[in-house]
Amino acid sequence: MPTLAVLSAIGEAHAAHRAAVITVVWVLVRLAARRYAPWTWDEGAPVGSVLRDWLVLLGALTALRTVSGFGSPPAAEFVALCPSLLVTVVCRKAVHRHLMAVRRRARALRRVLVVGEAATVDAVVGQLAERTEHGYVVVGVCVVGEGDVPSGVPVFTRLRADEPTAFDEDAVPVAEAAEALGADLVFAAAGRYMSGHRLRRLSWALHDRGCPLMVLPGIVEVVRRRVRLTSAAGLTLLDISPPTRRGLPMILKGVTDQVGALVLLVALAPVFGLLALAVRMGSAGPVIFRQTRVGRNGEQFPMWKFRTMVVGADRMKGDLATANEHDGHMFKLRRDPRITPIGRFLRRYSLDELPQLVNVLLGHMSLVGPRPPLPEEVARYDRVEMRRLSVKPGLTGLWQVSGRSDLSWHETVSLDLQYVDNWSWGWDMSVMARTVRAVLDGRGAY
Structure with missing residues (x-):
């Protein structure tokens, strides 16, 4: 529709016919790239894939115009397709957001039977239970060997630990379990007792019965764009790309940080003045609080915030240590007596963090990244937690948009490592967009 509207507006002949052909080519491009496959919805709504497909569409239409004479002039075609790119991104994000909301209500889920060793099965069940953005619900497990499953998921049957002697010794009980539980697919977790040959025979039996099989290789928190499937000598290999640490994406991130921080500092200058006045009038002491934090590769830097506590709050921390409500290395109190009235307001809406735009401009921090920790926390x-320091800390990040202080330490570290390993510029843009809603909501800010 947007393409048809633009073609009609610029007076192109046969606008409806041209729009129909462009629509067909667009659908074919998306089908060829497997953008309509079920698993793509678990990846969110990446802008990069839409943009790549859109560029392929331009190339395909250019080739079609060259061969058959179809189409409008290149400039008109480009103008007509620009709104379609925006509409596609917006619609996909809207559909994805709706799908996530539906899944949080335990709908639109695929029923899964998990096969594997007890410890591995329990880890898989726990990982799936922690989050609601995926489309799977475990309805039962088939345990290989002995061992308990503390998660409480019903164990439908047990398979022998050693290699089965009969051809369908695994297949029959697994297929019966899938049918009895109404499972839509089977997750098979690779492990000590689940060899490649055993998985192969299991796949034959399940596929012959029309039941899909997915194999869990054991890697976690690796986004799909970093994984490439290949094979050698009959072995299936997963080629996992390293996290992005250099090249054009990092240059783009740096430019975004510098330009974004400068623009925000200029645009928010009046707000800075009002907040500084409020802090000064609210309690005795300096307007800006300076604190040493730890940045990338363990380098310390001075971080600035609007003061939200009484003067000498650091000296009072020891007396409050036993009242710490956080389960990790951070110190958090919902009703911290050191926070001033105006400070409580600033913290709720993260306004105290605005001076850190100067830290971003100076290169100490990024607009998006893990929370900058204190030296005593570091x-x-x-060694796992130290990996949080392999990138610049951020003014905002997954921690800030996912619940902030309401998160456990395990959840905080997990989110930060997920960002460190799978960072992308598009993801940064998404986090910054979500930050606005998180700030207005104020949940977990204290």
Whole structure:
């Protein structure tokens, strides 16, 4: 419809016919790229894939025009397709948001039977239960060997730990379990007892019965765009790309940080003045609070915030240590007596963080990244937690848009590592857009 409207507006002949052909080519491009496959909805609504398909569409229409003489002039075609690109992105994001809302109500889910060793099965069940954005619900498990499943999911049957002697020794009980539980597909978790040959025979039996099979290779928190499937000598290999740390994406991130921070500092200058006046009038002490934080690769830097606590709050921290409500290395109190009245308002809407735009401009921080920790917090980090420091800390990030202080330490670290390993510029843009809603909501800010 947008393409037809633009073609009609610019006076193109046979606008309806041209729009119909463009629509058909667009659908074919998306089908060829497998954009309508069920699993694509679990990836969110990436702008990059839509843009790539749109560029392919332009190329296809150019080739079609060259071969058959079809189409309008290139400039008119480009103008006509620009609104379609925007509409496609907006519609896909709207549909994805609706799908996530439906899944949170336990609808539009695929029923899954999990097959594997007890510990692995329990880990899979726990991972799926932690989140609601995926489209799967575990209805039962088939355990290979001995061992309990503490998650409480019903164990339908147990398979022998050693390699089965009969051809369908695994297949029959698994297929019966899938049918009895009404499972839409089977997850098979690779492990010590689940060899490649055993998985192959299981796949034959399940596919012959019309039941899909997915194999869990054991890797976690790796987005699909970093994984490439290949094979060698009959072995199936997963080629996992390293996290993005250099090249054009990092240059783009740096430019976005510098330009974004400068624009926001200029645009919010009047707000800075009003907040500074409110802090000054609210309680005695300086307007800006300076605190040492730890940045990328463990480098310390001075971070600035609008002061939200009484003067000398750091010296009072030791007396409140036993009242800490956070389960990790951070110190958090819902009703911290050190916070001033105006400070409580600033924290609720994250206005105290605005001076960190200067840190972004100076290169200490990024607009998006993990929360910058205190040196005493870093001193207690293990090697997994230290990986949070492999990128610049951010003014906002997954922690801020996912619940902030309401999150457990495990959830906080998990979100930060997910960002560190799978960062992309498009993801940064999405986090910044979600930050506006998180700030207005104020949930978890104290």
